[in-house]
Amino acid sequence: MFSWLGRIASACLRPLGRYVLMNKDDNDSLGGEDDALLWCKDLEKHSHGEFSFAVVQANEFLEDQSQVETGHHATFVGVYDGHGGPEASRFICDHLFQNLIRLARESGTISEDILRNAFSETEDGFLTLVRRAYEIKPLIAAIGSCCLVGVIWEVMKQGVWRVKGIIQVSRSIGDAYLKRPEFALDPSFPRFHLHEPLCRPVLRSDPSICKRVLQPNDKFIIFASDGLWEYLTNQDAVEIVHNNPRMGVARRILISAMKQACKKRQMTYNQLKKFDKGDRRNFHDDITVVIIFIDHAMLENKGSLPELSVRGFVDTVGPSNFNFPQGIDANTKSPI
Structure with a gap:
């Protein structure tokens, strides 16, 4: 994969012109007219339930990148909160999952070491790009991204928890100037x-890895970039999901956060929507939210489910390759 450096550099550095608006659900109860910078996707199936997905752009270039990859027995969620520019988060969105699935197929399993190795290969790939572009674009050394990743496989979940901020982050992909002297x-x-x-x-x-075997009382998982938690607590977000219909709930959480941002500035949400990207950053960050619902009845359902690859703020839904060869049986593996 990394031998195709020309294609990788082109994919990472090209403009974000391919981003377009996607479907909007009925938002009369959420704030009036559509928000031109808000994208949402509801409700798609994954291996163990459904998911709701929403993104709002604030920066001139969307620095949050995100994806949901679904297979017959597994689901991958990635939220990549870029800083300094969109290049690192876009590179991660293009390569982290592909590295993970390749390594998992080679070893026949998904494990903590496989996840760590996928991150390591993605970091090495981006630093190779930095090295090649550094002479003509030195600021690429200051571009990086924090990552929040979850894998649900049979009844197993792995989470890589987000680190906050830009200078204060302790883990990231990219930020070469803080890792290698040659990029100072x-x-x-x-x-x-x-x-x-x-x-x-x-x-x-x-990555810092947290593992958990899903329990019968686990109903949903909320993945979000740190722009959300600036305005909502964990409990706020959980109550919104718990107390509202699944359809449109990720979008509902986004709008709740933006209304809190408006409240701090003594303005209305309709007034906020009049600000264009770039100017919106004065009020809130790019925000990504993915809600993964867990329907335990589906854990025993071996029926066919769509294999989907959904990327935030991109008006395409394509096939995913998140499956293993038929000879690999996840039930024979030790719990993670």
Whole structure:
């Protein structure tokens, strides 16, 4: 995969012109007219239930990238919160899942080590891109992304928990200037200039992993970039999902957060919607929300389900390759 460097560089650095608006559900009760910077997708099936997906753009270029990949027995969710630009988060969206599924097929299983190796290969691939582009675009060394990833496989989930902020992050893919001395930026880039030489990496790319076997009382999982948690607590988000219909619930959470942002500025949501991308960043960040519902009755259902690849803010739904060869039986593997 990484031998196709020309195609990788082109995919990572090309403009975001392919982003377009997608479907809107009825939002009369959520804030009046459509928000031109808000995208949503409801309700699609995954291997163990349904999912609701929504994204709102604030920055001039959307720095949040996201994807849901569904297979017959597995579901992958990725939310990539970029900073400094969209290149790192887009690269991760294009490569992390592909690295994971290739490594999983080679080993015949999904494990913590497989997930770590997928992150490591994605980091190496992006740093190769940074190295090739650094002379003509030195600021690519200051571009990075935090990641929140979940894998549901049979009755197993792996989560890679998000780290917040931009300078304060402890783990990211990219941010080469904080990992490799050769990518140090000079004083002409004051925001990213280090006053002392970098003696050792100050950021890591290996994920922090949390594992959990799904229990009968587990009803849903909320994945979101940190722009959401600036305005809503965990409990706020859980109550919205619990107390409302599934259809449109990710969009409902986004709008609830933006209304809180409006409240702080003493303005209405309809007034906020008049601001275009770039200007919207003065009020809130890019926000991505994916709600994965767990329907336990489907854990025993071996019927055929669609294999989907859904990317946030992109008006395409294509086939996913999140499946293993028939000879591999997930039930024979040790729990993660």
